[in-house]
Amino acid sequence: MEVTLQHLTKKFPNRDRKKREDVTAVNDFSFEIPDGKLIGLLGPSGCGKSTTLNLISGLMKPTSGKIFFGKDDVTDLPPENRGIGLVFQNYALYPHLTVKQNILFPLQNLKGKDKLSKSEMLERAVQSAKLVQIDELMERRPGELSGGQQQRVAIARALVKMPKVLLLDEPLSNLDARLRLQTREEIRRIQKETKITTIFVTHDQEEAMSISDMIVVMKEGVVQQIGKPQEVYDNPANLFVARFLGTPPINVFEGQIRDGRLLIGKDVVLNTKNLSDRKVLTGIRPEGFLLEDNGPLCCEAGGVEVMGRDISIVSRNEASLNPAIRSIIGADSKIDPSKTEVRFSLVPRKVFLFDHETEERILF
Secondary structure: OOEEEEEEEEEEOOOOOOOOOOEEEEEEEEEEEOOOOEEEEEOOOOOOHHHHHHHHHOOOOOOEEEEEEOOEEOOOOOHHHOOEEEEOOOOOOOOOOOHHHHHHHHHHOOOHHHOOOHHHHHHHHHHHHHHOOOHHHOOOOHHHOOHHHHHHHHHHHHHOOOOOEEEEEOOOOOOOHHHHHHHHHHHHHHHHHHOOEEEEEEOOHHHHHHHOOEEEEEEOOEEEEEEOHHHHHHOOOEHHHHHHOOOOOOEEEEEEEEOOEEEEOOEEEEEOOOOOOEEEEEEEOHHHEEEOOOOOEEEEEEEEEEOOOEEEEEEEOOOEOOOOEEEEEEOOOOOOOOOOEEEEEEOHHHEEEEEOOOOEEEOO
16 A cells, blocks of 8 residues: 655644744655555654654644545544554553454454454454464463564554554564564564555664665654665765764764865865865764775774674774764774774765755765
8 A cells, every 4th residue: 555645744732831833743744655665764752753653543633734545535534444553662462361362352343344253353363373473372461471472462463454554653662682683574574475565663773774665764853864774874865864874873073175175184085076165074984994004084092892793993083073983894904902093094985075054965
């Protein structure tokens, strides 16, 4: 099912009586979600991603704008008539019911032409349970399950209705790191098997990038950038997107364009033809540093962090806006721990320039 958002806006009354203006949670959001794709809504807390999900589900009504499922305008349609499956952050399972009863519950509330026989309901419940690999746990209650198993029950309950659109609101945030990795792989597998259009809300950029066909990066209710995960990572539209994506985070420096060259401090690090002289903010991805004895960028050595297949060199530079610079190099690189400085050359495609005032990307 294709989902289209047209100029979607949601405002809430301001609780501060001194301020008369409403609080805008989602601001003029337009996007066409292709049929059968998994879309990640990504951004920090308070950016409007969960509000957007609630608008799509019908739990909230937009202040303005339209929502279409296919060609049908569902803006004013109640949630139960939209054909959605919704999985919450806290799973919201009924503790006194078994796994089977929890999965069956949505089907038991169907009425009219959608009403199913007991055998049909049971068949669907078993199919959903097998899809998320919990068919052997059908007689247990939620309190007897692990967090990951509870999450699978919640997904099975959402899928049993055969929804047109599956909505996931931070479904992995209550799980430990290893279980999060396993469960997100399961969500991707299920989505590929069912081909249900899925919208996945998260603040975890690694989570969104690993399983999404496309990501939408939001800030303060405004869409900052939409695209395939790797494309957004490689070509951020502004400094906010560049900073939000990537672990370790991008290193940001005060820079200056002078005579067609980029300077960080006193070091000339790159040629920047066709750019006028100006102050800039320079972002360098951790993998954008090449350790070289005669490299143009000089930093104060701060230590080495061994991460198995990679080594992270920690250093400092007066022009850096980060407390520490982290440069990722291969584990086979030789580092002299006695040196007080390290020098780098830079990988041009891993270096981004941003306007010093607007923080928008400058192409070079």
